[in-house]
Amino acid sequence: xxxxxTDDTRATxxxxxxxxxxxxxxxxxxxxxxxxxxxxxxxxATRFDAAPIAFLLSxxxxxxxxxxxxxxxxxxVVSRRIATISCVVELVGVVAVSIASYAxxxxxxxxxxxxxxxxxxxxxxxxxxIAALWWLRRTERVGG
Amino acid sequence: xxxxxxxxxxxxxxxAAGWATVKIxxxxxxxxxxxxxxxxxxxxxxxxxxxxxxxxxxxxxxxVTDHQVHAVTxxxxxxxxxxxxxxxxxxxxxxxxxxxxxxxxxVTLTLAVxxxxxxxxxxxxx
Numbered sequence: 082x083x084x085x086x087t088d089d090t091r092a093t094x095x096x097x098x099x100x101x102x103x104x105x106x107x108x109x110x111x112x113x114x115x116x117x118x119x120x121x122x123x124x125x126a127t128r129f130d131a132a133p134i135a136f137l138l139s140x141x142x143x144x145x146x147x148x149x150x151x152x153x154x155x156x157x158v159v160s161r162r163i164a165t166i167s168c169v170v171e172l173v174g175v176v177a178v179s180i181a182s183y184a185x186x187x188x189x190x191x192x193x194x195x196x197x198x199x200x201x202x203x204x205x206x207x208x209x210x211i212a213a214l215w216w217l218r219r220t221e222r223v224g225g
Numbered sequence: 226x227x228x229x230x231x232x233x234x235x236x237x238x239x240x241a242a243g244w245a246t247v248k249i250x251x252x253x254x255x256x257x258x259x260x261x262x263x264x265x266x267x268x269x270x271x272x273x274x275x276x277x278x279x280x281x282x283x284x285x286x287x288x289v290t291d292h293q294v295h296a297v298t299x300x301x302x303x304x305x306x307x308x309x310x311x312x313x314x315x316x317x318x319x320x321x322x323x324x325x326x327x328x329x330x331x332v333t334l335t336l337a338v339x340x341x342x343x344x345x346x347x348x349x350x351x
Contacts, residue, residue: 104324108316108331119301127297 097223098156110150117143139193172210234340238333245329254321273310302343
């Protein structure tokens, strides 16, 4: 196969991933990256002892959102694969932290991005990984 | 800190979000060739100017106030707010389909929510 064809395929894959619903997803991931990063930075810097577990989970969420944003926006074959993994981690994280925030509320005196299924963020945190996984799956065969 | 600017910044982004939603429902792309879309972009520029004025007023208020405000968070919101619309509009214009217009809905709603949070932070909720 000539290289030009694969380059075209890659460009189409990237363009398709970044368009339509993908456009919205990347915007939301970017917003949550900034929100989670700044929130956890302030929490950890100013009152880490108040809720160390919750604040570290906020920081972890921030990393996951950054990885999601970068990998969805790059939209190469490899980065889409990383995005898929990070979305699964994100989904597991949201569900686990949400259950934990109900089960052991004393460890979550202050809300994190992922506690209570992201109720403080209009439940976007629980919808986001599901929507991203759906979109990655839907655009899988593009240009192939 | 609840100035007319802040109140305007609750309302105007919601108007913009509604405007963009109508464009999505009617499946009309945003094109600068359209007169109504140029009006819409001027409206967004107007909102951004208000956001910048709010940042200036906010930082001045922060400097002169004697009540307890979480200064770092408040400052981060003021700066973050000024970047939100320019970046959001740039990202939106890269895709003139419904997806791109929906980015404007997301960004303007985020703006309104952030201004609400900004007021809460000013009133002492970290």
